[in-house]
Amino acid sequence: MHSDLSVRNLVVNYGPVRALHGVSFDVPEGQVAALVGSNGAGKSTILKSICGLLKPIEGEIRVGDKIMSPRPGDPLRHGVALSPEGRRLFGRLSVEENLMMGAYTVRDKAARDQMLDRVFVYFPKLKERRRQMAGSLSGGEQQMCAIGRALMVQPRVLLLDEPSLGIAPIIVAELATIIQEISRDLSMTVLLVEQNAQMALSIAETGVVLETGKVVLTGTGHELLASPEVRAAYLGT
Template sequence: MLTVEDLHVAYGGVQAVRGISLEVRTGEVAALLGANGAGKSSTLLAIVGSVKPAGGRVTFEGQDITGQPPEVLIRKGIAMIPEGARVFARQPVEQNLRLGAYILRDEAVYRQRLQRVYKLFPRLLERREQLAGTMSGGERQMLAIGRALMSGPRLLLIDEPSLGLSPILIEQVFDALVALNRQDGLAVLLVEQNMAQALEVAARAYVMQSGRIAIEGTAADLAASDEVRRAYLGM
């Protein structure tokens, strides 16, 4: 579905991503893991065209999308949720969701997607008239995911969804991602520092270190690896 080949990202003279390759298959959750500064977020930003790759190729469903901007990729079926659960703070919850569906022209489809989001995150239905900026961090993360879903993506890229959340809210967010994958067939590329949590929901994983892929394999194999457990999972 998504293929990244020999991707390079540089800021000035500093290389953040050094020739990595990865893939996300149709209907699977893949995880891109690593410590802060490993190059994970830069990889996502290059995939969605928010930063221009210094080299390499990105394809989606067989089509070259290298360097194409986010607004083009949304129409192709790719949505990204950046780190920090960014929402329109001065707009109510439901208006945030409507803004996520700006490419839609069919009101009936909009209503169907809205109800799907409210079913997935009942808290958003309860808070639908509340200003997004007054919500808790967990609620804002739910809203960010819901807003991305309103565009009807087939591939969701999500950057550090557990950042700053309590363990209970982390479980709720990850449970929602699993439900979207299993029930709707949504493919997910999950970027996380919380490796143990990510390996529980992913089918395959890539571990980044200093801009390169250090380890890759099935999530089960990585979780069972003594090397990974010692070096990356703190066990």
């Protein structure tokens, strides 16, 4: 199967500090891939680089056969959408307006409305609260809104940064199921970045384990879940 998202030898610095030391991995088309690792391993740095918010020193990011340029907005045009860490909704815009901001670059109104309906099918709560300010939603609902906002461009690659952060376990399980469904129904490639390795690996076809800016293990989600290193380091068993 050919890979939809491919990260090659990515090197990123934060000022004088090297955050990524040549990271490479591939995500096959239509699959869910989990990027796990502890705090500060460089997971969010990878996502920020993919969507153009950080400029890598070296390396290359491809979506399909297109090389992404490190400018925010450019990866979006090639079908990459982000649900950022901490959700970062536009708190004083309504839920519907937040979703519409996701489709800001979609000029075709019919396509926007169709996607809005689809987002409401996955997240019926958002439909109930569509007129409410996004800042007044509960944590779980905000996360749904952030994922919905990213879905609105009908991305080819969906990047999810820590969707389980600060959310009740029962909602995390619900989100995990929905993420799987979305990937399957829309044959969307999903890169899921998580500290909650258990959740991420259990729904991922591919897993990548990151430690201090390097890839230390790759495998299928189930292989990694079963691996003693992963269990000891991230699952506490």
